[in-house]
Amino acid sequence: MRSAVLRAGQMVVADDVADPVPEFGQVLVEVKACGICGSDLHFAKHGSTMVELIAQMRGTPDLGVPRVDLSRDVFMGHEFAAEVLDVGPGTEAPAPGTLVTSVPIMVSATGIADLAYSNLLPAGYSERMLLAAPLVLPVPNGLDARRAALTEPMAVGLHAVNRSAIAPGEGAVVLGCGPVGIAVIAALVQRGVEPIVAADFSPMRRSLASTMGAHHVVDAGQEDVFDAWATHGGSRPLVVFEAVGVPGVIDSAFRAAPSKSRVVVVGVCMGGDTVTPFWAITKELSVHFAFGYDLDEFAGSLRAIAEGAVDVAPMITGEVGLDGVAGAFEDLGQPEQHCKILVTA
Numbered sequence: 614m615r616s617a618v619l620r621a622g623q624m625v626v627a628d629d630v631a632d633p634v635p636e637f638g639q640v641l642v643e644v645k646a647c648g649i650c651g652s653d654l655h656f657a658k659h660g661s662t663m664v665e666l667i668a669q670m671r672g673t674p675d676l677g678v679p680r681v682d683l684s685r686d687v688f689m690g691h692e693f694a695a696e697v698l699d700v701g702p703g704t705e706a707p708a709p710g711t712l713v714t715s716v717p718i719m720v721s722a723t724g725i726a727d728l729a730y731s732n733l734l735p736a737g738y739s740e741r742m743l744l745a746a747p748l749v750l751p752v753p754n755g756l757d758a759r760r761a762a763l764t765e766p767m768a769v770g771l772h773a774v775n776r777s778a779i780a781p782g783e784g785a786v787v788l789g790c791g792p793v794g795i796a797v798i799a800a801l802v803q804r805g806v807e808p809i810v811a812a813d814f815s816p817m818r819r820s821l822a823s824t825m826g827a828h829h830v831v832d833a834g835q836e837d838v839f840d841a842w843a844t845h846g847g848s849r850p851l852v853v854f855e856a857v858g859v860p861g862v863i864d865s866a867f868r869a870a871p872s873k874s875r876v877v878v879v880g881v882c883m884g885g886d887t888v889t890p891f892w893a894i895t896k897e898l899s900v901h902f903a904f905g906y907d908l909d910e911f912a913g914s915l916r917a918i919a920e921g922a923v924d925v926a927p928m929i930t931g932e933v934g935l936d937g938v939a940g941a942f943e944d945l946g947q948p949e950q951h952c953k954i955l956v957t958a
């Protein structure tokens with residue numbers, strides 16, 4: 614079968630990937646739609662840094678997940694919706710023909726494997742892939758595969774909002790309106806947070822932020838977002854969501870956020886960054902970091918999309934086939950035109 618893989622830093626289509634065969638506890642699916650994630654662009658460019666940082670990291674449980682070998686093809690694509698084709702022997706799973714999604718994790722008797730970056734397991738940029746039967750969620754309400762594929766990135770925003778423990782009566786500033794910032798805005802709207810003041814340099818991203826429910830959107834090149842917050846938010850408690858992931862942004866929030874604000878960092882900055890503790894200390898800022906989501910949040914994200922609480926359609930700005938993945942990776946380097954490009958079958 615065919616799969617778009619990362620080979621020597623480039624996305625190429627491999628025509629000769631072995632057809633996956635479902636074993637006990639596994640489901641074989643045909644991928645219908647898979648979103649291209651900013652993390653995948655990062656990984657294509659800075660994969661070796663990511664692998665090195667993970668190797669140095671302590672304090673996470675050792676799940677025996679094999680380290681990705683960048684000298685071999687890497688399968689990627691972790692924001693997928695797919696149709697069940699076949700089920701492993703003795704396995705309970707949705708019937709063939711059912712549209713499903715899943716967190717990008719494979720569980721088996723031998724341990725846990727990552728479906729986001731793998732040398733072994735084909736993922737969402739493939740014609741077909743294997744999923745872990747216990748993690749498979751049927752897509753409800755006749756929701757189409759394109760929108761169902763947004764479940765994963767929207768869960769990231771939901772998780773960041775949950776981490777902040779923000780409640781109605783409090784307001785939010787969202788720095789950066791790329792896919793992560795947009796997912797945060799959507800989750801804040803659902804939570805009833807008002808006002809949501811968002812900032813980005815890109816006109817396209819700003820207009821999408823408004824469409825998704827941000828109350829005030831400022832041009833980061835023209836106006837200070839914390840001035841806008843002072844105008845629109847007044848003295849409400851504030852949570853700042855950092856969804857840019859570029860050095861200096863956290864420090865700018867430390868400098869400008871009102872006393873007692875919470876800062877939630879959800880943008881992934883790969884390099885080192887410098888902050889000025891003095892600002893955070895004297896204003897008693899609280900800082901949280903948010904990453905990923907749990908299974909309940911993933912399911913909640915799917916439910917919100919399927920029930921129409923969140924309309925993700927405006928986020929889908931492009932569609933390509935497997936042959937178009939390399940070009941889409943290029944296009945997503947220019948944030949002016951795109952939010953989410955889907956790889957569709």
Ligand SMILES: [Zn+2]
Pocket residue numbers: 650651652691692765766
């Ligand atoms: Zn992602």
